[in-house]
Amino acid sequence: xxxxxxxxxxxxxxxxxxxxxxxxxxxxxxxxxxxxxxxxxxxxxxxxxxxxxxxxxxxxxxxxxxxxxxxxxxxxxxxxxxxxxxxxxxxxxxxxxxxxxxxxxxxxxxxxxxxxxxxxxxxxxxxxxxxxxxxxxxxxxxxxxxxxxxxxxxxxxxxxxxxxxxxxxxxxxxxxxxxxxxxxxxxxxxxxxxxxxxxxxxxxxxxxxxxxxxxxxxxxxxxxxxxxxxxxxxxxxxxxxxxxxxxxxxxxxxxxxxxxxxxxxxxxxxxxxxxxxxxxxxxxxxxxxxxxxxxxxxxxxxxxxxxxxxxxxxxxxxxxxxxxxxxxxxxxxxxxxxxxxxxxxxxxxxxxxxxxxxxxxxxxxxxxxx
Amino acid sequence: xxxxxxxxxxxxxxxxxxxxxxxxxxxxxxxxxxxxxxxxxxxxxxxxxxxxxxxxxxxxxxxxxxxxxxxxxxxxxxxxxxxxxxxxxxxxxxxxxxxxxxxxxxxxxxxxxxxxxxxxxxxxxxxxxxxxxxxxxxxxxxxxxxxxxxxxxxxxxxxxxxxxxxxxxxxxxxxxxxxxxxxxxxxxxxxxxxxxxxxxxxxxxxxxxxxxxxxxxxxxxxxxxxxxxxxxxxxxxxxxxxxxxxxxxxxxxxxxxxxxxxxxxxxxxxxxxxxxxxxxxxxxxxxxxxxxxxxxxxxxxxxxxxxxxxxxxxxxxxxxxxxxxxxxxxxxxxxxxxxxxxxxxxxxxxxxxxxxxxxxxxxxxxxxxx
Numbered sequence: 001x002x003x004x005x006x007x008x009x010x011x012x013x014x015x016x017x018x019x020x021x022x023x024x025x026x027x028x029x030x031x032x033x034x035x036x037x038x039x040x041x042x043x044x045x046x047x048x049x050x051x052x053x054x055x056x057x058x059x060x061x062x063x064x065x066x067x068x069x070x071x072x073x074x075x076x077x078x079x080x081x082x083x084x085x086x087x088x089x090x091x092x093x094x095x096x097x098x099x100x101x102x103x104x105x106x107x108x109x110x111x112x113x114x115x116x117x118x119x120x121x122x123x124x125x126x127x128x129x130x131x132x133x134x135x136x137x138x139x140x141x142x143x144x145x146x147x148x149x150x151x152x153x154x155x156x157x158x159x160x161x162x163x164x165x166x167x168x169x170x171x172x173x174x175x176x177x178x179x180x181x182x183x184x185x186x187x188x189x190x191x192x193x194x195x196x197x198x199x200x201x202x203x204x205x206x207x208x209x210x211x212x213x214x215x216x217x218x219x220x221x222x223x224x225x226x227x228x229x230x231x232x233x234x235x236x237x238x239x240x241x242x243x244x245x246x247x248x249x250x251x252x253x254x255x256x257x258x259x260x261x262x263x264x265x266x267x268x269x270x271x272x273x274x275x276x277x278x279x280x281x282x283x284x285x286x287x288x289x290x291x292x293x294x295x296x297x298x299x300x301x302x303x304x305x306x307x308x309x310x311x312x313x314x315x316x317x318x319x320x321x322x323x324x325x326x327x328x329x330x331x332x333x334x335x336x337x338x339x340x341x342x343x344x345x346x347x348x349x350x351x352x353x354x355x356x357x358x359x360x361x362x363x364x365x366x367x368x369x370x
Numbered sequence: 371x372x373x374x375x376x377x378x379x380x381x382x383x384x385x386x387x388x389x390x391x392x393x394x395x396x397x398x399x400x401x402x403x404x405x406x407x408x409x410x411x412x413x414x415x416x417x418x419x420x421x422x423x424x425x426x427x428x429x430x431x432x433x434x435x436x437x438x439x440x441x442x443x444x445x446x447x448x449x450x451x452x453x454x455x456x457x458x459x460x461x462x463x464x465x466x467x468x469x470x471x472x473x474x475x476x477x478x479x480x481x482x483x484x485x486x487x488x489x490x491x492x493x494x495x496x497x498x499x500x501x502x503x504x505x506x507x508x509x510x511x512x513x514x515x516x517x518x519x520x521x522x523x524x525x526x527x528x529x530x531x532x533x534x535x536x537x538x539x540x541x542x543x544x545x546x547x548x549x550x551x552x553x554x555x556x557x558x559x560x561x562x563x564x565x566x567x568x569x570x571x572x573x574x575x576x577x578x579x580x581x582x583x584x585x586x587x588x589x590x591x592x593x594x595x596x597x598x599x600x601x602x603x604x605x606x607x608x609x610x611x612x613x614x615x616x617x618x619x620x621x622x623x624x625x626x627x628x629x630x631x632x633x634x635x636x637x638x639x640x641x642x643x644x645x646x647x648x649x650x651x652x653x654x655x656x657x658x659x660x661x662x663x664x665x666x667x668x669x670x671x672x673x674x675x676x677x678x679x680x681x682x683x684x685x686x687x688x689x690x691x692x693x694x695x696x697x698x699x700x701x702x703x704x705x706x707x708x709x710x711x712x713x714x715x716x717x718x719x720x721x722x723x724x725x726x727x728x729x730x731x732x733x734x735x736x737x738x739x740x
Contacts, residue, residue: 039691043698047679068691072667076687084683297442309417313454317446321409321438328413328698 003178004139004185004212006244006265010354014236014263017353020213020244023183024138027055027088029244029265030353032251032346034339035273038063039073039083041339042273043331046085051309052339055087056138058268061094061131066114066121070134078136090268091137093128093189096217096249099146107162109143125166129173129186137184141215141248142170144189149223156193159218163191164205171209185212187246193218194227196234203238213244216264220250229258236263253282253345253369257362260349267346272338277331279323282341286368290334295320308340373548374509374555374582376614376635380724384606384633387723390583390614393553394508397425397458399614399635400723402621402716404709405643408433409443409453411709412643413701416455421679422709426458426509428638431501432467436484436491440504448506460638461507463498463559466587466619469516477532479513495536496543499556503547507554511585511618512540514559519593526563529588533561534575541579555582557616563588564597566604573608583614586634590620599628606633623652623715623739627732630719637716642708647701649693652711656738660704665690678710 003023010017018029033056034041034049041049041057049057059079064070076082079089095110103112109124123131128143143166145159167188174186188211192199206214216235219228232247239245244265250256251269259267272282279290283303288295290302301311302319310319310333322330345365352358373393380387388399403426404411404419411419411427419427429449434440446452449459465480473482479494493501498513513536515529537558544556558581562568576584586605589598602617609615614635620626621639629637642652649660653673658665660672671681672689680689680703692700715735722728 038695038697039688040697040699045699045703047683063695067695068666068687072687072691075667076669076685082685082688082691084688296438297445299446313417315446315452317438317442318409318452318454321442321452325408325433325437327408327410328701329410329415331698332702333415 003183004244006213006242008242012353012356012358013261015261015349015353015358016263016265017350018244018265020265022088022138022185024088028350030260030346030349031056031266032256032342033058033090033266033268035060035268035270036083038067039079041335043277043328043335044339046083048332048336049085049087052336052343054339054343056090056266057085057087058090058092059135059137060097061091061128061135062097064135065094065131066116070131074134074136078134080136088138089136090139091132091135091141092248093132093141093143094123095128095143096146098123105145105162107165125169126173129170129177133177133182133184139185139187139213140174141187142167142189142211144191144217146191146218146221147193149193149218149221151193153195156191156195156198159191159193160198160202160205163189163202164209167206167209167211171211187211187213187215187244189215189217189248190235190239191218192231192235194223194231196230199231199235200238203235207238207240211243213246213266214239215246215248217248219247220252220255225255225258228255229262232259232264233262251342253365256345257349257365260346260353261358261362269342272342273335276334276338279320279334281334282338284368290316290320290323302334302337303341306337306341307344308337310334310337310340373553374614376583376612378612382723382726382728383631385631385719385723385728386633386635387720388614388635390635392458392508392555394458398720400630400716400719401426401636402626402712403428403460403636403638405430405638405640406453408437409449411705413647413698413705414709416453418702418706419455419457422706422713424457424709424713426460426636427455429459429461429505429507430467431461431464431498431505434505435464435501436486440501444504444506448504450506458508459506460509461502461505461511462618463502463511463513464493465498465513466516468493475515475532477535495539499540499543499547503552503554509555509557509583510544511557512537512559512581514561514587516561516588516591517563519563519588519591521563523565526561526565526568529561529563530568530572530575533559533572534579537576537579537581541581557581557583557585557614559585559587559618560605560609561588562601562605564593564601566600569601569605570608573605577608577610581613583616583636584609585616585618587618589617590622590625595625595628598625599632602629602634603632621712623735626715627719627735630716630723631728631732639712642712643705646704646708649690649704651704652708654738660686660690660693672704672707673711676707676711677714678707680704680707680710
């Protein structure tokens with residue numbers, strides 16, 4: 001039984017254009033999910049996300065369980081009520097952040113210290129399901145073990161084994177919530193580093209447990225793209241074609257388009273929002289850094305080919321001025337532009353898949369980005 | 371000859387409800403002008419100002435002449451083109467900021483150091499007109515001498531004399547721009563500290579020179595309200611009833627309403643925007659500080675009696691969370707609420723004047739604010 005369905009509307013090679021239907025509604029894929037770490041996408045509001053046409057926002061379990069606390073979010077109607085957001089919410093399990101904090105890991109779970117106040121906390125597969133249930137996510141992710149790359153083979157192997165055992169436990173916890181009426185979906189996560197064989201083993205074990213969709217984790221964590229894509233392709237061969245596939249944390253334009261070509265449906269990445277806050281802008285011609293002096297008197301919009309509300313109204317000179325005198329609105333405007341750029345990119349990918357022209361879009365992106 | 375007209379629609383005692391018509395269009399008074407120091411109201415955009423219904427924004431000559439420079443603003447179509455703002459812009463002369471920097475003042479003008487890079491700059495009455503012309507303001511202010519209060523009588527007297535002589539020179543510079551086709555309005559400024567006689571002398575000398583409207587400067591700079599209001603009332607007795615009167619820098623709720631009752635039409639103040647960034651919220655019941663722990667789980671809007679877009683959507687608990695984890699969007703949301711509150715207050719004053727019920731509004735404000 002699943003609370004989520006996946007209808008493929010068009011295919012171009014392995015790439016698919018589809019619609020994910022959940023208890024909340026539906027969203028189109030390939031999709032890019034802006035990252036709303038602490039219950040908001042940094043520097044903008046959910047009113048902005050609506051105007052941008054974003055359909056899914058990702059929220060971080062690690063941050064929200066510590067501030068303001070899952071029970072506070074739950075008391076305000078979950079993330080949808082708390083954030084005032086009627087679209088979809090996907091929560092990560094907290095694992096990715098926790099594993100970056102040198103935690104104590106054992107077979108049962110992981111103990112870590114809060115980056116806010118140093119207090120000690122514990123996440124288990126069952127606990128991560130419970131927290132995400134309290135947060136009210138439409139789509140939960142299982143707690144996985146995510147090693148940095150490169151890691152020794154035995155570390156990657158242990159991560160695959162633990163991730164599989166934890167996935168089984170998460171599934172059990174989630175099944176109990178379903179029986180009690182929950183309509184949240186749960187995605188498993190494939191690990192295995194850059195080893196295609198291990199990726200396939202991890203994918204098989206995850207599919208055997210059975211989830212509403214599948215995340216591919218532990219990639220784009222430092223390895224070169226020509227090691228990432230074969231590992232990704234190996235995992236995708238195993239994953240069921242009639243369920244959504246989510247490449248976690250990948251969002252550089254080339255990586256995103258190549259992964260779409262391999263058959264990935266969902267993406268999240270802090271790149272557009274984080275780079276925006278440093279003045280780096282995505283354009284049809286590649287990146288520009290707005291702090292550069294050459295933009296001081298430039299009357300052009302950030303990207304002359306862009307249809308966003310920021311490009312419609314303000315010049316590079318004005319936005320550079322706001323950035324330079326540290327106006328908070330600069331962060332919002334640059335974030336709006338970069339997010340629009342990524343949302344427009346996946347929209348173009350959807351159109352290209354439907355038209356059978358994805359290879360032309362891949363060539364265009366490859367020509368402007370590395 | 372004037373480029374500005376002032377049509378009084380209703381009166382209640384000395385208070386007036388009017389419409390100021392300029393070369394750009396018109397705006398209603400009493401009006402509150404949000405402060406857009408560096409070419410934007412801090413933490414929000416001009417798109418937000420439009421949604422708030424603000425009709426006039428104040429921009430700071432001192433800041434804009436230094437960053438990005440008046441010539442950059444001029445090259446982008448003045449502040450309207452640069453900011454993407456179709457409403458009215460009033461610029462101060464830069465004097466208020468410059469006099470806070472312990473400048474060298476002589477009869478000809480004032481020399482000061484930039485707070486950005488320590489470089490030396492000079493403002494004269496003619497120079498201030500030229501800079502504001504380049505900035506493209508709809509309403510310019512003359513360069514005045516603004517002493518802090520309390521100041522020795524001879525300092526206040528010298529400020530009145532210099533302000534009058536500088537006003538004469540500003541008028542001359544402005545007349546030459548008019549002859550060349552400028553449609554900008556110019557307001558004189560009344561000084562005189564808290565001495566009613568000196569305020570009346572300053573008002574008379576300023577009116578004799580003749581301007582499109584009159585600012586009352588050098589008040590709300592540290593003196594108690596019961597010294598401010600008599601000095602203000604003395605100046606207003608002299609100012610022509612058929613021209614707009616602008617009380618510079620005043621924006622606490624009681625001061626604003628009392629000044630409206632005395633016959634003031636225009637206001638600006640950093641209070642709503644600055645306090646918002648520190649978590650202090652204006653409500654119908656008085657101020658609250660959102661950082662207070664008691665709001666951590668409060669599902670109410672910032673002000674249950676408020677009709678703003680922020681109160682319509684988000685709880686105190688959510689906004690406090692954003693503030694606490696230092697999300698820039700918190701600054702925007704709290705700024706939007708506080709500005710809405712002030713804009714709604716002057717709107718209520720306009721309605722009350724038209725209905726002849728301003729005294730009831732004064733009593734209500736006095737009951738909740740000190």
